Amino acid sequence: xxxxxxxxxxxxxxxxxxxxxxxxxxxxxxxxxxxxxxxxxxxxxxxxxxxxxxxxxxxxxxxxxxxxxxxxxxxxxxxxxxxxxxxxxxxxxxxxxxxxxxxxxxxxxxxxxxxxxxxx
Amino acid sequence: xxxxxxxxxxxxxxxxxxxxxxxxxxxxxxxxxxxxxxxxxxxxxxxxxxxxxxxxxxxxxxxxxxxxxxxxxxxxxxxxxxxxxxxxxxxxxxxxxxxxxxxxxxxxxxxxxxxxxxxxxxxxxxxxxxxxxxxxxxxxxxxxxxxxxxxxxxxxxxxxxxxxxxxxxxxxxxxxxxxxxxxxxx
Numbered sequence: 001x002x003x004x005x006x007x008x009x010x011x012x013x014x015x016x017x018x019x020x021x022x023x024x025x026x027x028x029x030x031x032x033x034x035x036x037x038x039x040x041x042x043x044x045x046x047x048x049x050x051x052x053x054x055x056x057x058x059x060x061x062x063x064x065x066x067x068x069x070x071x072x073x074x075x076x077x078x079x080x081x082x083x084x085x086x087x088x089x090x091x092x093x094x095x096x097x098x099x100x101x102x103x104x105x106x107x108x109x110x111x112x113x114x115x116x117x118x119x120x
Numbered sequence: 121x122x123x124x125x126x127x128x129x130x131x132x133x134x135x136x137x138x139x140x141x142x143x144x145x146x147x148x149x150x151x152x153x154x155x156x157x158x159x160x161x162x163x164x165x166x167x168x169x170x171x172x173x174x175x176x177x178x179x180x181x182x183x184x185x186x187x188x189x190x191x192x193x194x195x196x197x198x199x200x201x202x203x204x205x206x207x208x209x210x211x212x213x214x215x216x217x218x219x220x221x222x223x224x225x226x227x228x229x230x231x232x233x234x235x236x237x238x239x240x241x242x243x244x245x246x247x248x249x250x251x252x253x254x255x256x257x258x259x260x261x262x263x264x265x266x267x268x269x270x271x272x273x274x275x276x277x278x279x280x281x282x283x284x285x286x287x288x289x290x291x292x293x294x295x296x297x298x299x300x301x302x303x304x305x306x
Contacts, residue, residue, distance in 0.1 A: 005251060008251040009251060012255060012258065015255075019262060019277070020281070020285065022274065023274055023277035023281070026274040026275070032274055035266070035270055077213055078259070080215075081215035088266070
């Protein structure tokens with residue numbers, strides 16, 4: 001059984017890790033993926049770095065999913081605020097990643113369609 | 121006794137405020153707006169300055185220590201109560217208030233300089249050993265990213281990578297691992 005300070009310390013570590021991951025994603029792509037207005041990954045071609053940018057978004061999403069702040073039993077206002085902010089970020093990132101995956105699947109070579117037919 | 125103290129405390133301001141209308145005569149009884157010099161004593165100073173001026177003007181009487189709050193409190197009790205309030209607020213698990221966040225968000229629109237100023241103030245709070253303070257600082261940074269001027273905060277963080285990498289030691293567990301980490305770093 002962890003003490004409250006240890007739980008919150010772990011939360012703080014994950015949360016700050018997510019924030020620095022978000023800063024790193026910005027450093028690599030010069031795009032804030034949470035606030036990006038236009039669906040950029042929907043039209044991007046592979047030559048222009050579709051796979052690379054998708055990977056960056058995936059890394060950021062991974063760091064976000066690691067911080068489960070509501071796991072601790074005694075909930076307080078701070079944790080709830082953090083959770084709210086994280087969920088809002090999560091929705092935007094998930095949308096971006098979905099658009100990227102649709103784009104990637106649309107650009108995939110036709111041989112994969114045979115496999116998908118087999119899968120069905 | 122209490123009203124006597126209040127009148128003694130307010131004596132300089134009330135006298136200056138009431139002296140002018142009497143000199144101007146009956147025109148002030150009507151609905152004329154007050155002249156600008158009448159508004160001067162009521163403008164708010166920062167509380168530090170107010171306390172300083174008040175303590176300088178405090179009379180010698182031992183009953184006149186109420187800081188004109190309308191209550192007859194002794195000075196020591198007042199400051200003890202104030203400190204207790206502060207301690208209470210400091211460890212209260214409440215998110216940062218909107219009225220403070222607003223000013224910080226305005227500062228992000230001042231470009232690189234404003235953001236740098238905010239982060240300089242946040243640095244010490246990120247190194248604090250109380251988890252509420254660290255959490256609140258992180259929430260502030262997150263809100264600056266989300267609702268401040270776009271891309272400015274992220275550009276600053278991308279340039280200064282080590283700002284966010286400081287709160288690793290804020291849980292009790294990693295203090296035990298600190299020597300190991302130091303050895304690894306060395």
